[in-house]
Amino acid sequence: MGKKGLKRSLGFWDVLMFGVGGIVGAGIYAIIGKAAGLSGNLLWLSFVIAAVVALLTGLSYAEFVSRYPDSGGSFEYIKQGLGRKTAFGMSIFMAFTGIVAAAAIAISFSDYLSRLINFPSRLIIIGIIGFMALVNIVGAKYSSYYNGFATIVTLIGLLAVVVVSVPNWGTVNLLQVNENGWSGILAGGALIFFSYIGFEDLVKMAEETKEPKKNMPRAVIMSGLTVLVIYVLIAISAVSVLDWENLSNSNGPLAAVIETKLGTIGATALVVIALFATSKTILSNILGTSRLVYDVARDSEKKWLKKFTTISGIGNAPNYAILAISIVAVAFGLIGNLKIVASISNIFIFIVFGMVNLALLNLRYKKRKETNEKPPFYIRLNVGNIPVPTVIALISILILFGFNIYNLFQGNA
Numbered sequence: 001m002g003k004k005g006l007k008r009s010l011g012f013w014d015v016l017m018f019g020v021g022g023i024v025g026a027g028i029y030a031i032i033g034k035a036a037g038l039s040g041n042l043l044w045l046s047f048v049i050a051a052v053v054a055l056l057t058g059l060s061y062a063e064f065v066s067r068y069p070d071s072g073g074s075f076e077y078i079k080q081g082l083g084r085k086t087a088f089g090m091s092i093f094m095a096f097t098g099i100v101a102a103a104a105i106a107i108s109f110s111d112y113l114s115r116l117i118n119f120p121s122r123l124i125i126i127g128i129i130g131f132m133a134l135v136n137i138v139g140a141k142y143s144s145y146y147n148g149f150a151t152i153v154t155l156i157g158l159l160a161v162v163v164v165s166v167p168n169w170g171t172v173n174l175l176q177v178n179e180n181g182w183s184g185i186l187a188g189g190a191l192i193f194f195s196y197i198g199f200e201d202l203v204k205m206a207e208e209t210k211e212p213k214k215n216m217p218r219a220v221i222m223s224g225l226t227v228l229v230i231y232v233l234i235a236i237s238a239v240s241v242l243d244w245e246n247l248s249n250s251n252g253p254l255a256a257v258i259e260t261k262l263g264t265i266g267a268t269a270l271v272v273i274a275l276f277a278t279s280k281t282i283l284s285n286i287l288g289t290s291r292l293v294y295d296v297a298r299d300s301e302k303k304w305l306k307k308f309t310t311i312s313g314i315g316n317a318p319n320y321a322i323l324a325i326s327i328v329a330v331a332f333g334l335i336g337n338l339k340i341v342a343s344i345s346n347i348f349i350f351i352v353f354g355m356v357n358l359a360l361l362n363l364r365y366k367k368r369k370e371t372n373e374k375p376p377f378y379i380r381l382n383v384g385n386i387p388v389p390t391v392i393a394l395i396s397i398l399i400l401f402g403f404n405i406y407n408l409f410q411g412n413a
Helices: 012-023 026-067 073-082 084-115 121-136 140-168 181-203 212-243 244-248 253-299 303-309 319-333 337-366 389-410
Strands: none
Touching: 012 140, 012 181, 012 253, 026 073, 026 084, 026 181, 026 212, 026 244, 026 253, 026 337, 026 389, 073 084, 073 253, 073 337, 073 389, 084 121, 084 181, 084 253, 121 140, 121 253, 121 303, 121 319, 140 212, 140 253, 140 303, 140 337, 181 253, 181 337, 181 389, 212 244, 212 253, 244 253, 253 303, 253 319, 303 319, 319 337, 337 389
8 A cells, every 4th residue: 555646537527516516415405494494584695695605715715725726625725824733733623524514414314314214313324424435435536426426416306496486486575584683594694504514625626636726716616606596596495385484393394395396206206315415415525524634644743644644445545534534423423413413513614714714814914025926816806915805704704603603502503
């Protein structure tokens, strides 16, 4: 087993599908009901808020990946912007972002599968995480094939929700504020933000992407915009077919929407689609986090970490990192409470996204007097080389982080 480099096997459309697939996953299928309970008919606005905050951070990811197309993702960016020690300290948060998210989504997968077969949820959680680890071990290209197929299936399911709901559009007041007011709308946005871990996973594929300085920034921005349109259409459709209170009380909110229009057969079909949606997101989380661990181990001087730098097997993948991540994800998954595990994951996501924005601000400040050629992707609208969109991103993340804590204390997350 030698230490080899990661192979550049992914084109633009591969990484775009990874980006869309990483975002359009468990969030829209599992969390939409909970968010509806917070924001009511203005559910669509909660999705817009989450998407805008994510896209502002996406700009920071896009500039960083065009400067440093490295498999470490946020680890590499924080290292470049805030220093090596800070990056190593933050690497724990970064790793747990993907690990705990994979665990939460495995719980959601178990909930959906339990609608079709009566099987112990713990065995389902172990089985799906283990199977997605195996797909990762086979290699990034084959992971891309599965992700692409599952993403297409997921999008077909979401398209079906929109199509059957169109006759109901205009039947509810989409500007009506419920008793939670604007606090509910922002709390809903904070809860929905769970979906946007996909940005973090996407940029970790940079070392396996062809022309990453060009293709990765495009994939980050286009995937965010694509998902924004999809999510708003789904939110409008869901509250148009089902009263937001019924939507919030449903264990499978989108399946309930389909069942209202197409009956039990339609609901069963959507449950199957949800299994693809959740499984591919587990796949993306394991893949992205294994590349982070690989990069941290490669940069570290600690001998016990060096095992994770081993690239081996038929897929030329960091297999030891994949196995370690999967074992820890199973441990969190066995907690069995989606609300608790998802809320823990949200905390890690906000911390990591906030630190990436802070790292870019510091990097730009240090480079304010440099006359070197700008990176292929460079955030515009600057004051003294400080990008205003990044400042707004950092402030908005702090606000949503506060509402995520509010959700925890109120029992909404």
